[in-house]
Amino acid sequence: EVQLVESGGGLVQPGGSLRLSCAASGFSFSEFWMTWVRQAPGRGLEWLATIKQDGTEKFYLDSVRGRFTISRDNAKDSLYLQMNTLGAEDTAFYYCVRDWGSRDTFWGQGTLVTVSS
Amino acid sequence: QSVLTQPPSVSAAPGQRVTISCSGSSSNIGKKYVSWYQQVPGTAPKLLIYDNYKRPSGIPDRFSGSKSGTSATLDITGLQTGDEADYYCGAWDDRLNAGVFGGGTRLTVL
Numbered sequence: 001e002v003q004l005v006e007s008g009g010g011l012v013q014p015g016g017s018l019r020l021s022c023a024a025s026g027f028s029f030s031e032f033w034m035t036w037v038r039q040a041p042g043r044g045l046e047w048l049a050t051i052k053q054d055g056t057e058k059f060y061l062d063s064v065r066g067r068f069t070i071s072r073d074n075a076k077d078s079l080y081l082q083m084n085t086l087g088a089e090d091t092a093f094y095y096c097v098r099d100w101g102s103r104d105t106f107w108g109q110g111t112l113v114t115v116s117s
Numbered sequence: 118q119s120v121l122t123q124p125p126s127v128s129a130a131p132g133q134r135v136t137i138s139c140s141g142s143s144s145n146i147g148k149k150y151v152s153w154y155q156q157v158p159g160t161a162p163k164l165l166i167y168d169n170y171k172r173p174s175g176i177p178d179r180f181s182g183s184k185s186g187t188s189a190t191l192d193i194t195g196l197q198t199g200d201e202a203d204y205y206c207g208a209w210d211d212r213l214n215a216g217v218f219g220g221g222t223r224l225t226v227l
Contacts, residue, residue, distance in 0.1 A: 102152075103168070
């Protein structure tokens with residue numbers, strides 16, 4: 001069974017940092033592009049970043065480039081999102097997505113990040 | 118303001134048909150595949166359509182997608198109360214070098 005389990009969310013103060021993880025199982029993680037998507041409470045979906053199978057190509061939403069870093073460890077079947085200089089506008093559910101936009105698209109259940117003092 | 122434009126809401130009676138539009142530009146829908154997602158409130162999104170019109174296994178043929186020029190459409194026939202959800206279109210944007218979504222459409226089955 002394919003599973004994507006996000007973790008690392010929680011309450012963080014403005015200006016703080018957080019590292020999200022996504023543990024993959026049930027498929028060959030190293031064969032797929034991986035993506036982070038977020039959704040602020042009551043708002044729509046927002047694509048954040050995508051990483052190639054071997055990590056050599058990365059793409060970012062302009063508003064998070066330089067603050068967020070996507071990475072992966074294929075030996076650990078894990079995807080990461082390092083988030084720095086967080087602001088209230090970063091409060092959202094963060095979803096890990098396998099091969100976004102293809103027939104193999106699969107979404108994790110998400111982890112909530114709350115930025116507040 | 119989303120790069121792809123969807124109507125905020127649509128509604129129809131059970132058994133009826135509804136169409137959800139998704140308007141983009143030459144840098145996204147005009148040259149890239151469109152995908153559609155269903156999100157029941159409180160749950161993660163789920164893939165409905167990929168490559169403009171293809172359905173993943175398990176998605177009933179009541180759901181269909183199409184694309185023409187810089188616009189895409191999701192059609193849902195034989196509406197059921199279980200179809201009440203938010204629907205999002207998505208595509209890659211070559212100019213932004215980023216993924217983009219529509220703002221989402223809330224479907225109400227009256």
